[in-house]
Amino acid sequence: MEKKLQVKNLTVSFRTTDGKVQAVRGINFDLNKGETLAIVGESGSGKSVTSKAILGILAGNSIIEGGEIIYDGKDLLKISEEEFHAIRGDKIAMIFQDPMSSLNPIVKIGRQLTEAMILKGKARQRESRKNFNNYIAMLEKRMIEANEPKSAERAAGISKKCKDFDTFERTHLKLENAYNVAYEAASDASSDLEELIFEISKNSVKDMNERVKRALGLAAESINDYVVKEDASKLTSLIEEAKQALSSSNMSQLEKKLSEIQDILKKALALTPPNFFALGYYLTFAKEPLPNLPTEKFNAVLRKYLDDHYMLDFIKDAKQALIYSADASYKEKEKVIELLKKYRSVFEKEHLDKKECLETCKLLSAEVDKSIDRMEITKDSIAYTFSAALKSEINKYFNGIENNAKEEKNFAKRQAKYQAMQAKGKETNGVPIPASIIDLDLVRTDMLRQIDRLTAHYEAKIAAKKERDYDAETIAVVDYLKANASGVVNKVTKRKAKNRAIKLMEEVGIPEARKRYNQYPFEFSGGMRQRIVIAIALAADPDILICDEPTTALDVTIQSQILELINRIKEKKQLSVIFITHDLGVVANMADRIAVMYAGKIVEYGTAADIFYESAHPYTWALLSSMPDLDTNEKLDAIPGTPPNMIYPPVGDAFAARNKYAMKIDFERQPPMFQISDSHYAATWLLHPDAPKVDRPKGITDRIARMKERGKQDA
């Protein structure tokens, strides 16, 4: 399974006037593609801090003490704010807990939804243009280089081919866009009409005039060469008749006309679309008129024409270029591995030399840069980010050497003054804040890790050299060019953004989206507001969705709708979801895997079935039994007390003080993670082989028995 996100040993603290609060204390987890990971715990357990660290929006007084968050080969804790802009909201999106405070109260919903789309649209357009031009230029160069035997004539042919790609791709996109607009209009009109016809037959339509007119307008928009073509004139006359029936308020006539229109649209929607890519080429370069054939044959003819005249040649050349470029880069990679091994010793010394380190870094960076195969579509992010990561570690190290002593001295001075004042019994203003000291050893090991990681990565790549599938890669290249070309042509206009926003609003279940588009957040109910926040999060098509208690403020029906929505979108777009909540019922619904957090640590980690049926940590038991379900009659088992103060985290197990199964060792030493099964881990001394055997509380065993019973009944 593809790992989308890995969190390793993440430790986050907050500096406050009372001292350092250790919010997250070394947590590890990973997130697979298309999976939901739920993080469960009480408020203050560090759930939200973890999610904010992933998104790089921690508060200003936070200190990231260590660890890594690896996304797409990058360490999110190390990259610059500029680089984060490309990820935050675009690749990793977040749904916040309180919809009211995450929406701007004085800006209309529509603008808030489209804002990002338009901004990103412009940026994407620029970027696509750049990508397309760069890549095609590079491809052209490599194609000519790889071509044997070399001749000026052949080179000119290749250059022309590359230019042609751009030209006919534009025609293709214009056609396809027009088709998409018409098709969407047809499908929207069809569903609107269905609703209207149903309501007219029940005799309870609201805003009839407006809605009928809109549906008819959409139906009219659907007339296109490839959607409603033959019936176009019939459709136009039907629309006119329906309008007349509406103005004379002849209901039966209107209903009849509307259903006729719907029949036409349904028929149009069932048609297979032509192959626009091939059609674009045909229309641009072929001299003959378009063949008049049924769609399947029509497509086949076009495809063949494209392949014969252009595509097969292009693919052959492109593949050659790819192989040529890859071979060149493998040689460089081998060289880099040697260099890395050679210069590793520079960073192993007890005391690093600044000049030497920077020089080595420069040298290595240049070599690594050379070794990157720029023809690869999926960028090798470890290699790309190597030099920046190494340099930032080096800077951190030498900054630390310079500043640590000063900070410590300063702190000691203030501390002494504070204590003197206290001893005299005078009033003091606040407590001195501990110095922020950089752990030099940790930084040095991080440097070495960067080097080792790249070495291992390159070695793995060279080992997998033979298994590379150049055919698939060539096709990916063509797709990449297609996608970027579409980015160039697809300008996100306000109107387009609006249409997309309205579609998104409908997708997340906001009725009358068109009307709602121009309203302010305060005009929406809590559930609706949360839907808008979800729509905004989804507007950028993210890879990872972080949901920070998205349904806590909502009631059951809305909650259930929102969960269904997230689940549906997750499946459709293969999203990875991190779901943060304290409601175990919701978790059971959503999660594939669950991490239970307490006092900044993960205390239990496993699949949903592991946690609910086989839970092993006393804290999980307490959480489960403090929640009533529909069959609970006995007194609830509330967890006594409150979570510990994380300025002074307990020496032993943080949950010991509230745990009725606590043993002596719980107060003295922190339990390690015990593995229970392949997927199930828990950090409690109860799992130690020497520990006394403790049964789960009766409430939980009863409940599990009841669940099993119910499962049998249902089956």
Place this chain on the structure above:
Amino acid sequence: MHEKEEILLRVEHLCQYFKMGKSELKAVDDVSFDIKKGEVFGLVGESGCGKTTTGRSIIKLYDITSGNIYFKGIRTGAGRRSYQIAINKAKKEYEAKIASAKESEKAKLKSELEAFIAEQKKQIASAKFDQKKCDKEYSEKRVAAVKEKYLPQIEKADGAKKAELQKKYKAELVKAKRTRLTTQIQMIFQDPIASLDPRMTVREIIAEGLIIQGEKDQEVIDKKVYEMLDLVGLVREHAGRYPHEFSGGQRQRIGVARAIIMNPELIIADEPVSALDVSIQAQVINLLNELREKMGLTILFVAHDLSVVKYFSDRIGVMYFGKMVELTTSDELFEHPLHPYTKSLLSAIPLPDPEYEKKRKRISYVPLRDHDYSKEQPTMREVAPGHFVMCNQEEFDKYQKILKES
């Protein structure tokens, strides 16, 4: 059990409309129910369905539009809209009648109409009086009781004893004058952070009601405050602290203490656990349960978390868009839900059981699809003893059949 049969609160045809520009928002529309002494009555429904408005209308935070609220048999809330509507309707009817009637009967009809209008206007006046002055009547009664108790004693006593009695009498009299009937209904709010004044200490917050009522003796106040703190599971030292120094569960406990210090008979708990963590939720529910046993409280529990409501309430009313759609005992509601909205609500409850959750299918409620009210409008009908459903005759027969079969 006969104590349970005594009706503490009766709500009749309660309507609460809000003005929204030109139109009106019917937040609560024709809701009727009784709450018996000592029971917990749950009110559920999605947000915006009027649960909270119902609670707030009962405690007279709003002037109700129409309908009556009786607390301990005294009308504490009365709306006037229904009488006005009756007058308008009668006027129209009589106008038509008069137009078509003979000359000789016209005078009679006119006087009939006038009599009817006068009757309705009297009703309006009485409703106005009850809405505003019911407390006055109640406090007058209390004053009379105090006078009756003390005056003969004072006359008999003499010297120092007399002075002491007089002092006591005056203090009691102030309290009696200031006592409001509605102080016997208290409210616990949803958000413990927003409902506590951040600049008052816990002692001030809890004692505020007593002070308003005219209690001046600091010792008595302190004693009562400590007693309440004890009752809700906080310690005396907490009295001097400020709300921000407490955790969410403890804050909600302060809210509870503030409500029960007035020694109320009815508590309106407006989503008291919705904003809390699971573990703290359990603490607060356990606390309310204990208090209910200790003090014999009656509770109107407004919430949207159905598993909590089921655990806590004796009877449950389900609301949908300002209307009560089903009302019955909590077991009956979960075993035999009849109204399609109730069914949809029950199908949305998430349970801590992944296997079940994977299979759970939410039933959606579309009023237009689920009901056919083109012939007959629905009314509240008793399908089985104690089980009320909003339905028309056709549905009524269907529901009865379903109940018989099960």
